[in-house]
Amino acid sequence: MRRRAVGTVRPRSLTLTALATAGLLLTGCTAAGQAGGSGGGSAGERDGTVRVGLVYSRTGLLAAYGKQYRDGFMAGLDHATGGTGKVDGHRIEVTEQDDAGDPGKAVSAAKNLIGKGYKVLAGTTDSGVALQMAPLAAQNKVLYIDGPAATDAVTGVNAYTFRSGRQSYQDILTAGTMLGEAKGRKVTVLAQDSTFGQANVAAVKAVLGERGAEVGSVLAPPSATDLTPFARQVKAAGPDLVFVAWAGSTAPALWTALDQQGVLDAGKVVTGLAGTASYPVFGAAGSKVSFLAHYFPGAGGGNAVEKAMLDGVAEAGGTPDLFTPDGFTAAQMVVRAVRDGSATDTSAMVKALEGWTFDGVKGKQRIRAEDHALVQPMFVARLTGKGATAVPELVSTAPMDEVAPPAKPSAG
Known part of the structure; x- marks a missing residue:
């Protein structure tokens, strides 16, 4: 103590x-x-x-x-x-x-x-x-x-x-602001086939699916190191928005594969912006990704x-x-x-x-x-620079009421 x-x-x-x-x-x-x-x-x-x-x-x-x-x-x-x-x-x-x-x-x-x-x-x-x-x-x-x-x-x-x-709902609503009108739009969640990944798929379906988006997923085994096939699956699905939920040491390989397979140039790709230690992970792909952000200094x-x-x-x-x-x-x-x-x-x-x-x-x-x-307000950011020089830059601010989770009664 x-x-x-x-x-x-x-x-x-x-x-x-x-x-x-x-x-x-x-x-x-x-x-x-x-x-x-x-x-x-x-x-x-x-x-x-x-x-x-x-x-x-x-x-x-x-x-x-x-x-x-x-x-x-x-x-x-x-x-x-x-x-x-x-x-x-x-x-x-x-x-x-x-x-x-x-x-x-x-x-x-x-x-x-x-x-x-x-x-x-x-x-x-x-x-x-x-x-x-x-x-x-x-x-x-x-x-x-x-x-x-x-x-x-x-x-x-x-x-x-x-x-x-x-809370997580606010993260996904922030991603939704990048999709625009959800009805009739196609969203693909790219994640690992794990509790974390499946929870993200369920959350995107609950939030954006409820608003009329067609939500699908591409799930990779957590042990996978060759991620090119999964990047190809995402591109073949032709989504309007790709929501990436990824954790672990294979993240740099994932972003390289997405960049090499043209996924980052084909449509909007969004993921969460973590702490400063994560910025170098994206490498050259960082400038092509849209980040939903809880906060970064200067936001x-x-x-x-x-x-x-x-x-x-x-x-x-x-x-x-x-x-x-x-x-x-x-x-x-x-x-x-x-x-x-x-x-x-x-x-x-x-x-x-x-x-x-x-x-x-x-x-x-x-x-x-x-x-x-x-x-509270939430933020959309992009990374400028790469590697150790990568820094976030504010793209837009989502007003607090636009990304407010639905109210639920207190359990008392």
């Missing part, structure tokens, strides 16, 4: 490690984990301190994403409190817990914090972890703010769960909040990246919950966040009251 009282002292950056994905099941909590404890309230309630538990991947496969989130959170807290580390006289104390991408470790850490009277939990780099943290928050009536974990299942799951990043157009994040993270020795805004936004939400809600009453915190429209790193954003979706 690392504990830090946030004030005018700037946070140190953490070590960068590798990326990937993880997952799994829901667990409950025991009575021993109930918030607030006994004996007249927690120490935080008695001394006026608001204690926030930051449970995220400091180590493990998603540590790079975790670092981005954590750096953004610390910069956001400094900005939102005007460098004081306090909200209306309440000191904000942040306790960091490493879940290493393991749902069991995350739940154990969260229960420990809840048992000590923590009313606010934030973080969560991995979707599998988020799906365990959300019910824990509802059972214990604590405020839980999800981080980069993008699973759509978190939205509307219960009254105590919010998110500070985007916000240099608005005042984005500038505060970029400056704050850089001054602390970090490097802003894909998920830095998720942490910054979470800190804004914590400050809003305390300032306009309560330092101790979770229900008041929830009410303060529901329906809140605010200026964020990406521009104007809104927390939808009925299901706590974070409605």
